[in-house]
Amino acid sequence: xxFGAPPGGAGRGRHxxxxxxxxxxxxxxxxxxGLEGRDKVLAYAFGMGADIDHVVKAPFYLRAVGLRDKRxxxxxxxxxxxxxxLWIVPLCVFLGTPLPILFFAIHxxxxxxxxxxxxxxxxxxxxxxxxxxxGIPDKLKERICFAVLLVANVGVYWLQHRx
Numbered sequence: 001x002x003f004g005a006p007p008g009g010a011g012r013g014r015h016x017x018x019x020x021x022x023x024x025x026x027x028x029x030x031x032x033x034g035l036e037g038r039d040k041v042l043a044y045a046f047g048m049g050a051d052i053d054h055v056v057k058a059p060f061y062l063r064a065v066g067l068r069d070k071r072x073x074x075x076x077x078x079x080x081x082x083x084x085x086l087w088i089v090p091l092c093v094f095l096g097t098p099l100p101i102l103f104f105a106i107h108x109x110x111x112x113x114x115x116x117x118x119x120x121x122x123x124x125x126x127x128x129x130x131x132x133x134x135g136i137p138d139k140l141k142e143r144i145c146f147a148v149l150l151v152a153n154v155g156v157y158w159l160q161h162r163x
Contacts, residue, residue: 021142022048024149025106031156039099046088047103053077082108082120110145114138 026047029035035043057077078084088100112118112131115138119128133141 021146022107022110024153025110026103028149028153028156029103042099043103046100047107050080050104050107053079076118078122080111081122083122083124113141
């Protein structure tokens with residue numbers, strides 16, 4: 001199930017990286033970099049937290065569409081688009097760490113590898129793109145990404161915890 005899938009639709013047929021894949025990517029970064037404390041919180045906040053806008057948009061979806069699965073409903077906000085770097089970069093300067101940029105960039109790169117519509121400069125421009133790798137089926141990309149990230153997480157964990 002894709003995080004933020006339309007109510008009643010449970011993500012069927014939607015082209016999205018799932019919350020599980022974003023979790024694996026973020027966890028891999030946290031493990032590989034040995035992050036703890038505040039840095040770990042920042043990694044998960046920006047590696048997975050960008051999708052929180054789906055929770056915020058759910059009431060609007062329900063009001064507009066109801067419990068039906070409406071393909072093409074625009075679930076994204078500027079929080080999930082590269083334009084968010086306009087506030088993330090100053091935040092990084094203020095916090096003295098590049099971690100929010102790094103984990104946000106990983107999240108966005110994963111989202112842009114699937115074919116659903118994205119507006120990279122929203123709300124400043126309504127230009128729409130489908131991202132990259134559009135010739136490869138989204139389910140295949142999701143499965144490959146999930147498998148690679150799972151194996152990499154297990155590998156990093158094993159390397160760090162072997163005797």
